[in-house]
Amino acid sequence: MALQDAILTALAHDESSGYDLAKAFDVSVANYWTASPQQLYRELDKLEDAGLVTARTVAQTKRPDKRVFRLTAAGRKALRAHTLRSPKPMAVRDxxxxxxxxxxxxxxxxxxxxxxxxxxxxxxxxxxxxxxxxxxxxxxxxxxxxxxxxxxxxxxxxxxxxxxxxxxxxxxxxxxxxxxxxxxxxxx
Amino acid sequence: MALQDAILTALAHDESSGYDLAKAFDVSVANYWTASPQQLYRELDKLEDAGLVTARTVAQTKRPDKRVFRLTAAGRKALRAHTLRSPKPMAVRDxxxxxxxxxxxxxxxxxxxxxxxxxxxxxxxxxxxxxxxxxxxxxxxxxxxxxxxxxxxxxxxxxxxxxxxxxxxxxxxxxxxxxxxxxxxxxx
DNA sequence: AGCACCTAGTCACATTGTTGAGTAGGTTGA
DNA sequence: TCAACCTACTCAACAATGTGACTAGGTGCT
Structure with a gap:
């Protein structure tokens, strides 16, 4: 659940591909949530199925095509709803x-x-x-x-x-x- | 794996019951590893099956019986072996x-x-x-x-x-x- | 020419974490 | 005296998270 919310937050201002998201998670989101690229791709598919994001395939020359994700109105609503719920205590694993x-x-x-x-x-x-x-x-x-x-x-x-x-x-x-x-x- | 090592570490100096372990995880281990009582009981059973800890049932008056766990020689060896492996990067979830x-x-x-x-x-x-x-x-x-x-x-x-x-x-x-x-x- | 690394993913499996219920007696405080 | 909480677990099912291996072309370096 919360990984989905972290993804929605990352997409709140800009659309981005799974790959870009993975880099963003690596540098800035890792503070409060960690996720491997594989996890992100999986959750993005789920978010798409749930109608919280839409995907658009962008063809690139000299690079593999990429799928760019953006929030839907439902996604924006889900993100807001998430902030109303009481957050679970922090979990650390080191x-x-x-x-x-x-x-x-x-x-x-x-x-x-x-x-x-x-x-x-x-x-x-x-x-x-x-x-x-x-x-x-x-x-x-x-x-x-x-x-x-x-x-x-x-x-x-x-x-x-x-x-x-x-x-x-x-x-x-x-x-x-x-x-x-x-x-x-x-x-x- | 690492949850098992955290449990072995907690048992390194003193034997303790699952319940005591749960309290220890709550107060001091939570710094670097979090686990619910249910997870601890499950892992303790696995550790026992693997021969890394032994359990001994202690009858108590006015209290439920408890199972007290202690490291075996194999458990001590596994704990030492764990410290030789390169630790994975920290994971945070908040x-x-x-x-x-x-x-x-x-x-x-x-x-x-x-x-x-x-x-x-x-x-x-x-x-x-x-x-x-x-x-x-x-x-x-x-x-x-x-x-x-x-x-x-x-x-x-x-x-x-x-x-x-x-x-x-x-x-x-x-x-x-x-x-x-x-x-x-x-x-x- | 060959190697390492970058982009952009997919698939299967393993581990970890959560939820809810049940059992059973003892202690504490209003 | 009654409720609420504490000790001390067990069991089952499910949900979320994490790991490893794989594909495939392009770029940069030596």
Whole structure:
């Protein structure tokens, strides 16, 4: 259900193909909902069957044809109805945290390496978010944008994504510092 | 798979019943993995079939009997093997963020109310985490604990949970401030 | 010439998550 | 004393989400 709503939200302002949607999910929606391309194609078909989106095939030269989706009036209504329902509690799934929780039962060196790798991913993601932020603000101040810009919802979720990645990086650094301090203490 | 590893981790130091596990998942594991009691019972049965945990029925007076689970040697090995595998990227699912992203297409007043409710949940969770933190440290300083305490993994994930909830609260306050400023600007 | 990567998908299967009902006694508070 | 909630589960069915393999032409690099 909620994946459908996330898709409808992504289509609220612009039409797009499944492939474009997959890229958008990768960069900006991943903050609050994750979905693989396969999931998106499947849900788009369902949304089309339900009459919430319409598809139009666009022929391309030198590229495969694509199907471009856009909201219908019913889709717009469904999106509004979704915001009236009480949201379910957040769900998180992070195998890295599972591994860190199992630090004493696992292989500390492997876990350390996983933290390092993840930290690089956090930093890459933060850099992307900062780029999106710059492009979104386009020279305006954040304070102005937050009060005056009609399409502020996406920007608010972007802010959450930025602070989330910043905290992830800080946390990863702390974990590495703790692991190193413990390794040093054990070596004595 | 990873739900199984999260369960094995929770059982790494102490045996516990499915019911106890459900409470533990509610308060501390929810940081990095969520699961309903039903899922836990199902996975515990599978883990038992796979020989990774053993169950022992404990008769209680004035209470229903309970089944207490503990890791087997194979379970301990599986947990260690899990930490050697590269963790999958984090997955988040939050319907509230989906609603905020759809702010312009949805009902702003309903969304505001959902943010208020969620903020209360964030604060309650943070209070629980602080309690767990106090009980865990038991008077020791955090710096000492992080270097000297053998079982530091859980504490590191707790720290991530605390900063996560703090950021959630800050973000929710910002969203409410923005919504109010925009409502005031629109009323003029 | 050959490889890797990009666009733009489809199909089948596996795992995870949700809902609702049932059982049965004990504790707490108005 | 009666309702509401807590402990401690089990069972079944279904819905949603996630993974892996596959197709197929085009582009860019060495």
């Amino acid at each position: 195998e890295l945290l599972v591994q860190v929780a199992a630090l004493e039962s696992g292989d500390p060196e492997a876990i350390r390496e996983h933290v390092v790798e993840r930290m690089e991913a956090f930093e890459a993601k933060l850099a992307v978010y900062h780029l999106v932020q710059e492009r979104t603000l386009a020279g305006r101040s954040e304070a102005d944008y937050l009060v005056a810009e009609p399409r502020v919802g996406q920007y608010l979720t972007l802010l959450r994504g930025i602070s989330f990645e910043e905290e992830n990086i800080r946390w990863a650094q702390q974990v590495l510092a703790v692991l190193d301090a413990r390794a040093a203490a054990a070596a004595e | 319907e509230l963020l989906v609603q905020v992203a759809a702010l312009e297409s949805g009902d702003p007043e309903a969304i505001r109310e959902h943010v208020v409710e969620r903020m209360e949940a964030f604060e309650a969770k943070l209070a629980v985490y602080h309690l767990v933190q106090e009980r865990t440290l038991a008077g020791r300083s955090e710096a000492d604990y992080l270097v000297a305490e053998p079982r530091v993994g859980q504490y590191l994930t707790l720290l991530r949970g605390i900063s996560f909830e703090e950021e959630n609260i800050r973000w929710a306050q910002q969203v409410l401030a923005v919504l109010d400023a925009r409502a005031a600007a629109a009323a003029e």
